[in-house]
Amino acid sequence: xxxxxxxxxxxxxxxxxxxxxxxxxxxxxxxxxxxxxxxxxxxxxxxxxxxxxxxxxxxxxxxxxxxxxxxxxxxxxxxxxxxxxxxxxxxxxxxxxxxxxxxxxxxxxxxxxxxxxxxxxxxxxxxxxxxxxxxxxxxxxxxxxxxxxxxxxxxxxxxxxxxxxxxxxxxxxxxxxxxxxxxxxxxxxxxxxxxxxxxxxxxxxxxxxxxxxxxxxxxxxxxxxxxxxxxxxxxxxxxxxxxxxxxxxxxxxxxxxxxxxxxxxxxxxxxxxxxxxxxxxxxxxxxxxxxxxxxxxxxxxxxxxxxxxxxxxxxxxxxxxxxxxxxxx
Amino acid sequence: xxxxxxxxxxxxxxxxxxxxxxxxxxxxxxxxxxxxxxxxxxxxxxxxxxxxxxxxxxxxxxxxxxxxxxxxxxxxxxxxxxxxxxxxxxxxxxxxxxxxxxxxxxxxxxxxxxxxxxxxxxxxxxxxxxxxxxxxxxxxxxxxxxxxxxxxxxxxxxxxxxxxxxxxxxxxxxxxxxxxxxxxxxxxxxxxxxxxxxxxxxxxxxxxxxxxxxxxxxxxxxxxxxxxxxxxxxxxxxxxxxxxxxxxxxxxxxxxxxxxxxxxxxxxxxxxxxxxxxxxxxxxxxxxxxxxxxxxxxxxxxxxxxxxxxxxxxxxxxxxxxxxxxxxx
DNA sequence: GTGAAAGCGCTAACAC
DNA sequence: GTGTTAGCGCTTTCAC
Numbered sequence: 222x223x224x225x226x227x228x229x230x231x232x233x234x235x236x237x238x239x240x241x242x243x244x245x246x247x248x249x250x251x252x253x254x255x256x257x258x259x260x261x262x263x264x265x266x267x268x269x270x271x272x273x274x275x276x277x278x279x280x281x282x283x284x285x286x287x288x289x290x291x292x293x294x295x296x297x298x299x300x301x302x303x304x305x306x307x308x309x310x311x312x313x314x315x316x317x318x319x320x321x322x323x324x325x326x327x328x329x330x331x332x333x334x335x336x337x338x339x340x341x342x343x344x345x346x347x348x349x350x351x352x353x354x355x356x357x358x359x360x361x362x363x364x365x366x367x368x369x370x371x372x373x374x375x376x377x378x379x380x381x382x383x384x385x386x387x388x389x390x391x392x393x394x395x396x397x398x399x400x401x402x403x404x405x406x407x408x409x410x411x412x413x414x415x416x417x418x419x420x421x422x423x424x425x426x427x428x429x430x431x432x433x434x435x436x437x438x439x440x441x442x443x444x445x446x447x448x449x450x451x452x453x454x455x456x457x458x459x460x461x462x463x464x465x466x467x468x469x470x471x472x473x474x475x476x477x478x479x480x481x482x483x484x485x486x487x488x489x490x491x492x493x494x495x496x497x498x499x500x501x502x503x504x505x506x507x508x509x510x511x512x513x514x515x516x517x518x519x520x521x522x523x524x525x526x527x528x529x530x531x532x533x534x535x536x537x538x539x540x541x542x543x544x545x546x547x548x549x550x
Numbered sequence: 551x552x553x554x555x556x557x558x559x560x561x562x563x564x565x566x567x568x569x570x571x572x573x574x575x576x577x578x579x580x581x582x583x584x585x586x587x588x589x590x591x592x593x594x595x596x597x598x599x600x601x602x603x604x605x606x607x608x609x610x611x612x613x614x615x616x617x618x619x620x621x622x623x624x625x626x627x628x629x630x631x632x633x634x635x636x637x638x639x640x641x642x643x644x645x646x647x648x649x650x651x652x653x654x655x656x657x658x659x660x661x662x663x664x665x666x667x668x669x670x671x672x673x674x675x676x677x678x679x680x681x682x683x684x685x686x687x688x689x690x691x692x693x694x695x696x697x698x699x700x701x702x703x704x705x706x707x708x709x710x711x712x713x714x715x716x717x718x719x720x721x722x723x724x725x726x727x728x729x730x731x732x733x734x735x736x737x738x739x740x741x742x743x744x745x746x747x748x749x750x751x752x753x754x755x756x757x758x759x760x761x762x763x764x765x766x767x768x769x770x771x772x773x774x775x776x777x778x779x780x781x782x783x784x785x786x787x788x789x790x791x792x793x794x795x796x797x798x799x800x801x802x803x804x805x806x807x808x809x810x811x812x813x814x815x816x817x818x819x820x821x822x823x824x825x826x827x828x829x830x831x832x833x834x835x836x837x838x839x840x841x842x843x844x845x846x847x848x849x850x851x852x853x854x855x856x857x858x859x860x861x862x863x864x865x866x867x868x869x870x871x872x873x874x875x876x877x878x879x
Numbered sequence: 880g881t882g883a884a885a886g887c888g889c890t891a892a893c894a895c
Numbered sequence: 896g897t898g899t900t901a902g903c904g905c906t907t908t909c910a911c
Contacts, residue, residue: 223888225887225888225889226888226889227888227889235897235898236897236898236899237888237889237890237898237899238890238891238897238898238899238900239896239897239898241889241890241891242896242897244889245890249896249897250896250897251896251897254896254897268660268663268664269664269888269889270605270664270666270887270888270889271664271665271666271889272601272604272605272610272665272666272887272888272889273605273887273888273889273890273903274888274889274890275601275889275903276599276601276602276605276887276888276889276890276903276904276905277888277889277890277891277902277903278889278890278891278903279890279903281601283644283665290630291620291626291629291630291633292623292626292627292629292630292842293626294621294623294626297620297621297622297623297626298621300620300621301619301620301621301647304620304645304646304647305647308646308647313644313646313661313662313665314644314645314646315612315642315643315644315645316633316643316644316645317633317637317642317643318630318633318634318637331597332642333642334597335597335598335599335600336600336601336612336642337599337600337601443825443828443829444828467825467829470829471829474829474831477831496772496796497826497829499772499773500772500796500799500800500803500826500829500830501829501830502803502806502831513621552904554903554904554905555904555905556904556905564881564882565881565882565883566882566883566904566905566906567881567882567883567884567906567907568880568881568882570905570906570907571880571881573905574906578880578881579880579881580880580881583880583881598904598905599903599904599905600905601903601904601905602887602903602904602905602906603904603905603906604887604905605886605887605888605889605903605904605905605906606886606887606904606905606906606907607887607905607906607907608887608906
């Protein structure tokens with residue numbers, strides 16, 4: 222029924238080995254033979270069985286992707302970048318949603334290993350200690366994109382959130398801002414830690430306090446923005462620094478509904494830089510980060526590991542820039 | 551190095567066949583033997599090789615997903631629904647972006663077949679004639695979610711765009727609207743055809759003309775919304791019906807920048823119902839469609855085909871509702 | 880209830 | 896350049 226390499230060999234009057242050579246582009250085949258084999262392949266509509274090939278060669282040209290939630294704009298942008306590079310290097314991607322749940326992560330990881338993927342890329346979210354440990358004992362290469370493991374020992378690609386946060390905070394301090402607030406939550410525990418670290422270092426250097434009542438940790442969602450504002454408004458912040466764009470947009474609307482003017486009475490800035498930033502009025506000030514590239518570079522790094530290429534640097538830090546749009550003065 | 555079924559068999563003093571039975575939950579194993587085997591599996595940390603299993607059993611528990619663009623909010627929502635159901639039925643998903651390009655679709659399709667996927671789900675976009683033909687000759691089941699093939703012969707899940715369009719158009723006609731405009735483009739050729747069909751049937755029944763100058767076909771993107779408005783504003787439409795939310799939001803902002811009041815001077819309604827609809831002010835009126843479910847139901851349908859379950863209906867039409875929010879009167 | 884053995888479709892030595 | 900052969904790790908008859 223299905224055409225196998227054996228059928229092709231018989232029909233072309235060569236051995237399976239020769240057919241295999243032709244299919245795999247091995248140069249040690251006489252052009253005439255090659256042509257004959259190719260003709261038969263076409264005529265019989267032969268399609269190599271990747272599963273059999275995977276079993277024999279121990280390479281599946283498949284990589285696993287563990288992602289918190291593909292329907293989240295931020296992550297789907299990373300996924301697109303990663304997938305494009307994978308395709309470029311002839312890999313297919315098995316994508317699974319973890320909801321940033323440590324147990325699901327581990328199940329997915331084991332499934333991927335059992336499918337004999339050549340490599341795994343872990344996106345965003347937070348890497349739990351257990352997951353990190355399992356990863357470290359595995360023999361397939363793993364790259365982390367858009368987050369770190371807790372002790373930053375795995376190959377990873379990121380932007381420098383600490384610095385971005387410092388830069389922004391300094392700018393506001395120089396503008397005379399005294400009351401800061403921070404809004405985080407969702408999958409971005411690592412970003413949260415970094416951004417708070419940046420804020421706190423600058424603020425304490427300037428003797429400005431960031432008390433707990435001005436920190437809100439919720440969900441990275443639009444509707445949660447309202448809750449966030451509700452939670453911190455009594456502190457009368459002059460600036461709200463928010464990880465997620467979607468949440469920030471929720472805040473902007475909640476503030477406006479509260480009758481306050483943005484940016485004159487309250488400024489908002491976010492760190493995600495999804496396409497959403499331009500879809501609000503006023504446009505959202507944000508840290509521009511190359512989402513697509515974070516995914517793409519992560520996958521490129523993974524291909525290097527999978528092909529045993531020389532790795533200069535297992536940690537890649539991509540540049541960011543800060544764009545002050547309408548929600549800041 | 552890697553532990554195989556043979557290692558487990560030797561260690562547990564049984565044959566490979568018995569280990570295989572235990573792993574696959576075959577009941578014909580004495581409980582005592584089962585326990586012993588399970589103990590060894592655990593001790594040796596044995597993990598079945600899915601590739602070998604796939605080769606032997608001709609089932610890979612993997613399904614292929616062909617999607618126009620995973621970074622598009624609309625499609626990533628479908629993808630999430632589909633993936634959840636796949637996980638529930640123990641399938642993994644290989645996801646590839648086609649950019650709605652017929653040639654890429656076919657390449658992806660062939661790659662998936664070569665990987666011996668148990669089924670394929672085709673999302674959104676437009677199915678070209680060639681792709682449709684290839685699909686029809688393939689032996690793996692294929693389900694189409696969020697679009698139809700041109701002669702609607704493949705199993706598919708959709709909402710009834712024609713009716714939704716009629717309903718909306720009738721409402722506006724009753725409100726006395728005389729000048730309609732339509733904005734489409736991007737991946738949604740099928741939706742476009744259906745929506746225009748619905749509009750035209752109602753309009754012609756009411757002797758209202760929809761001339762070509764009031765139809766704009768562009769890209770499903772925010773920035774394209776401005777272009778769309780630029781292109782049709784000279785026609786002074788009272789209502790713009792737009793497939794994509796993102797594009798519709800672009801239109802809303804372009805209209806506002808033009809100094810016109812929404813909804814009093816111009817009304818806008820869209821058909822995608824992504825999360826974006828609530829993230830603009832005024833909130834976007836739109837056709838509510840169950841994106842997550844379109845993906846989920848599609849995958850459920852596919853599992854039925856893969857498991858040779860009874861199929862009552864190969865075409866599923868999911869309900870929609872029309873929500874008039876702030877961009878309509 | 881359990882084992883032996885034949886494949887699944889391919890790659891990768893190795894020989895010629 | 897090309898063919899032979901032995902696996903890759905598992906499932907699946909078929910015996911017993």
